[in-house]
Amino acid sequence: MTRSETADPARNRDTTRRAALIALFVAITAIAAAYGAAFSKSDTPSWAPWLLAVGIPVALGAIMILGAARGREGIGSLKVPFAFVVVVLIIGFGAALALPATEGPLSKLWLGLPARAAIVIYGVGLLPIIVLPVAYALTFETQTLTAEDLERIRILGRERESQSHDNGAQAGLDKVRG
Amino acid sequence: MTALLQAALPNAARPAVVIVGILYFAVIVGISVWAARKTRTAADFFVAGKGIGLVALTVASVSVSVSGFAFIGGPGFIYAVGLGAMYIVLPAAVTNVMGAWVLAKRMRLLGEVRALITIPDAIGARYRSRLAQGISAAAILVGIVGYMATNALAMGVVINSIFGVGLGWGIWIGMGVTLAYSASGGILAGIYNDVFQGTLMAVASVLVFLFVLDFGGGLGAISRTILAHDPALLGPWGKITPLAALSFFFVFSMGSLGQPQAVHKYYMLRDPLQLKWYPLLKTLGLVLVLLLYFGVGLGVKAFVLNGRLPELASPDQATPALLLNVTPLILAALVFSGVAAATMSAANSFINIGAAIVTHDLPIALGRPVKNELGWGRGVTILIAVAAAITAQQSGTMVAFLGIFGWGLFASTLVPALAVGLNWQGATRAGAIASIATGLIVTLALETAAYLKVFTFPAGVTASAVAMVSSFLVFFIVSWLTRRNALIEIDPDVRLVMEV
Secondary structure, eight states: OOHHHOOOOHHHHHHHHHHHHHHHHHHHHHHHHHHHHHHHHSSSSSSHHHHHHHHHHHHHHHHHHHHHGGGGGGGGGGHHHHHHHHHHHHHHHHHHSSOOOOSSEEEEEETTEOOOOIIIIIHHHHHHHHHHHHHHHHHHIIIIHHHHHHHHHHHHHHHHHHHHHHHHHHHHHHHHHH | HHHHHHHOOOOOHHHHHHHHHHHHHHHHHHHHHHHHOOSSHHHHHGGGGOOBBBHHHHHHHHHHHGGGGGGHHHHHHHHHHGGGGGGGOOOOOOHHHHHIIIHHHHHHHHHHHOOOOSSHHHHHHHHTOHHHHHHHHHHHHHHHHHHHHHHHHHHHHHHHHOOOOOHHHHHHHHHHHHHHHHHHHHHHHHHHHHHHHHHHHHHHHHHHHHHHHHHHTTTHHHHHHHHHHHHGGSTTTTSHHHHHHHHHHHHHGGGGGGGHHHHHHGEEEGGGGGGGGGHHHHHHHHHHHHHHHHHHHHHHHHHHTSSSSSSOSSGGHHHHHHHHHSSOOHHHHHHHHHHHHHHHHHHHHHHHHHHHHHIIIIITTOOOOSSSHHHHHHHHHHHHHHHHHHHHHHOHHHHHHHHHHHHHHHHHHIIIIIIGGOOOTOOOOOHHHHHHHHHHHHHHHHHHHHHHHSSSOOOOOOOHHHHHHHHHHOOOOHHHHHGGGGGGGSOHHHHHHHHH
């Protein structure tokens, strides 16, 4: 245990979640700003879609981190697949926004689609499928749920159940006596 | 789904289609009789006794995640606007695994420690609040009213198309069959019918996709045809604006965390440790079912442009035109049964959730729990189904309006309070209640104003997106303002579930 952890363990434990919450709040605010800009009297400003292109991947990444963070260990090795997916989404949306529209009869096709479409369909739509569910399965025991975790929960559940039985029996006795 | 209503499917009543349709309904009846014999308690009725295996749960979950829109309206949308329509389904790459990380474990463990059976149950337990449970139940019920009427009408359209019995009878037959298995076998019948229906949808989707590729000479040849006539369709946003496409992605990715028909399934898994493979299997299943959405939309566009199919009367005719003019009839029969399966599967799930809200959540919120939940559950199931069928017989415009806000309403009312709240101990009861109320009010107000044409959204902005962003911000701000109460509002067992 490091010195800082000893000094303030609660604070240390929450670092990952706190960062994820801040990122989620900032991303949602950016998305709100993009929608707000669309209500302006002139045309939607060109920066508004960029706010969504960055804000949406960050919001999705942040909420996944919030769900996957496990106490003091944070998200462990999941930081790699999470970072990969957020970056892939930002690059995919960004490329679609930034690259010039060159689609035409002579366009070069990538796996059957013009370049910008291929980036979106195969990059945004397929790459995360290959990475995220596999990362979830590979880290399940260390990051999500162990047999010990489950047993702790089940013991607690049994305790609650017997407590409510006892309370019910006591209430019945009180009723008979009263 | 709305598009499905307006599609006015052509009459497909050919002998092969009718025979496959009859076989489909016979299997549904067989599964339902078996499930009815196994349903003995309210937990069996509402959460299948928490005894569903991994594969069955996965296929069932895929089945309820896909409505008739994926088979009819979706391909029509691609036909009309090109790849911009893909932003509705592209989030499937992340939503299943995101749901697993954010909700699956916590919901399943809450079910283990508290014997919970509904989503409002989870909200009530998390915030130790009957009001939060009641208001979330009311919000879900409002969404279900809309979805149910829309699904009932969609069922009528599809059954009329298969059997040629007329729309009114189609609604009553579809709802009658769904009701029979919902009321007798509850969610157990629903799950195993979903397994059958999901398998049917996946098989139909893959076969049609392969047929389209073969008929069109491959994806490259299909793209070449479209690029020669209308290259904007194959731009990264199709013919919609980047803001609109990205809005779809936002609402259908983040919003997936609040869809009760999918989230409710987390309670049902027999062994929580089996969650390990759930996202991978569900994502692969969804990809298979959605192949038709992509393939038919682009394929039919190319076939119309190069003259192999006549011009369509409306974009929603894309799938029916392909099936009735080009594919072997047996494939058409499978897809029409698949569309019926999609609508019935969604309807069953919503009926069951609605019945649980009326007989379980609302009485608890009012402090008057019902004693015989199973009996009342069956009764309310019948009432909801009949009410939906009667509503669906009314004006199509009104029913379409009811169906519009379902997804957005669930997303804006449930995502912050449930998905974030189960993973953040700093969230407060006041924050959750304010957020749910905001989602409900903003969605209803904006959708109604837009429907009555009092107000027009700028291009690319939807009521669902605005409502979801608003409820998120309210949730964060009110939780921060009331943060002193955060930790004392969480029971020790719920805290353990949140910390595991």
